[in-house]
Amino acid sequence: MRYLFLLCTICSFTLCASSTNAQQTAADFFNEGVTKSNAKDYTGALQAFTSAIILNPENAPSYYNRALAKISLNDIQGSNLDLDIALDLNPSDANAYLYRGLNRTRQEDFRGAMQDFNRAIELSPNDALLYYQRGLCRLQINYINSALSDFNKAAALAPTDVNILTARGNCKMQLNDNKGALADYSLALEKSPNKTQALAGRGYARYKIDDLKGAMNDFNRALEISKDDAELYYRRGLVKGRLGDFANAVLDFDKTISLAPNHFKALFSRGFCKSRLDSPKQAVADIDKSIEMGNLTTQTKAYYSEFITASTLPLLNSVVQDRYKVTELAEDRSDAYLVRGILRNSTGEGKSALQDLNRAVELSPTNAEAYFVRGVVRSSLGDQRGSLIDCNSTIKLNPRHPEAYYLRGVIRYDSGDEQNACVDLSRAGELGYVQAYKIITEKCNTQRPTAMR
Structure with a gap:
């Protein structure tokens, strides 16, 4: 993937005698973001580009480069939001369409990705x-x-690109053009002899045309390079089974299943080989499992309260207890209730803490921090709906409260509102709460490999 942190776009910030101080500061932040991106300090880069955007919200390259930083932090949905803005500001940026298309591919929005690639090609x-x-x-x-x-068009433009040749080989395999695929894989391997995907592809093409010796050689070489690839063991097992070496085929299928326990095809093939080794009961057991596993219906996402507990632990253990500092008690004494509520919660008196926090909110209804702390305590007591309401109030009073976005994102994700949850988590990360990126990485992206150049 081409991470083109557009140094050339810095010229859009060129300073002249009439430039204002704010423009100079925006340029400084933009340059800092580029430098940190190149140094792979993506969190620092994101913060720098955010500062540049605050000072100059009409500069498309700032949004574009922040989007690339977010990709590196696995914040795909947040990246798309920035790319949307970048394209609104500069609709002729092919790279912005490319990266939004790649993001949509990772999210399995293939038709949306197609539209972006079409526009980029135009x-x-x-x-x-x-x-x-x-x-x-x-x-x-x-x-x-x-x-x-x-x-074919890509190969005409870049005839020695091994990723393109390998992909075309995979495509030909799906069209049952095994010999055409074999030619593409072989050409890719001339350029890159240790490319595992090309070795695996050629091995499978050879298996399909009954060149079993050649297939064995390719899979053996591929496994020397990628020793923990379940699919390679599975396909080599197929070759061994075709050769009548059922005992060693079973060993390969055993390895496949140990690496990928839900590989129902390997279970079936192992069962078949066991049937040839006079182990009918074991064979039937494997085939039964393959049928059961291969026909599992998609289940709705289970509700795990542990997710909220684990995800909000940093808030309870550090943010709430460390962030609030009172310099002088006001006449309404709302801060006294707030601090006592924090202390009571820290000693396990959650219900008493909630009473204090309710009183703090009553006395100071415009204090965003009071709503936020109450939201954290409500969440810890299982009142996720009440916590969500408090997060909304916090954000309404203080739109730059990163922990409130984080907590709201966690609760939304747990309730099944994944799209809005990931937007909240992205915003939390933007505002400096880097813990959000751990959940973004684990929960917000469909992991599907995309080729890199």
Whole structure:
């Protein structure tokens, strides 16, 4: 993937004698963001670009580069929000369409990704990577012939690119053009002899055309490079089974299942081989499992209160207890109730703490911190709805309260509102609460590999 932190766009911040001090500061923050991005300090880069945006909200490159920083932090949804703005400000940026398309691919929004790749190609029709990525996207929605056309165009523009050749080989395999796929894989391996995907692809193509010796050689080489790849053991097991070496095939299927316990195809193949080794009961057991596992219906997401507890622990253990400092007690004594509530909660007196916090809110209804602390305590007591209301109040009073966005995002995710949850978590990270990126990485992205160039 091309991380093009557009140094050339810095010229949009060129300072002249008439530039205001705010523009100079925006330029400084932008340059700092580029420097930190290049040094792989993506959290620091994100903060710098955010500062540049605050001071100059009409500069598309700031949003674009912040989007790239968010990609590196696995904040895909947040990245898309920035790319949306960047494209509103600069609709002719092919790279912005490319990265939004890649993000949408990771989110399995393949049709949305297709639209972005189409637009990027209109803007930059000689970029092989764009055709390549659109081809991968088309494969995902079973437009196989159209995908092949894209890979052919990409290969014409970049005839030695091993990723393109390997992808075209995979596409040809789906079209049962095993010999054509074999040629592409072989050409890719001439350029990159240790490319595991090409070795695996060629091995499988050879298996399909009954070149079992050649297939064994390819899978053996691939496994020397990638020793923990379950699919490689599975496919080598298929070759061994075809050769009649059922005992060693079972060993490969055993390894597959140990690495990928839900690999129902390996269970079936192991059962078949065991049937040939006069172990009918074991064979039936494996095949039964493969049928049961292969027909599992999609289940609704279970509710785990542990997720909220674990995710809000940093708030309870540090943020709430350390962030609030009283310099002088006001006449309404709301701060006294607030601090006592914090202390009572820290000693396990959650219900008493809530009473104090209710009183603090009554006495000081415009104090964002009082609502936030009460929201944390309510969440710890299982009142997620009440906590969500308090987060909303906090954000209404203080739109730059990072922990409130974080807590609201956690609660929303747990309740099934994943899209808005990830937007909240992204905003929390933007505002400096970096703990949000751990949950973003674990929960907000569909992990699907995309090719890199």
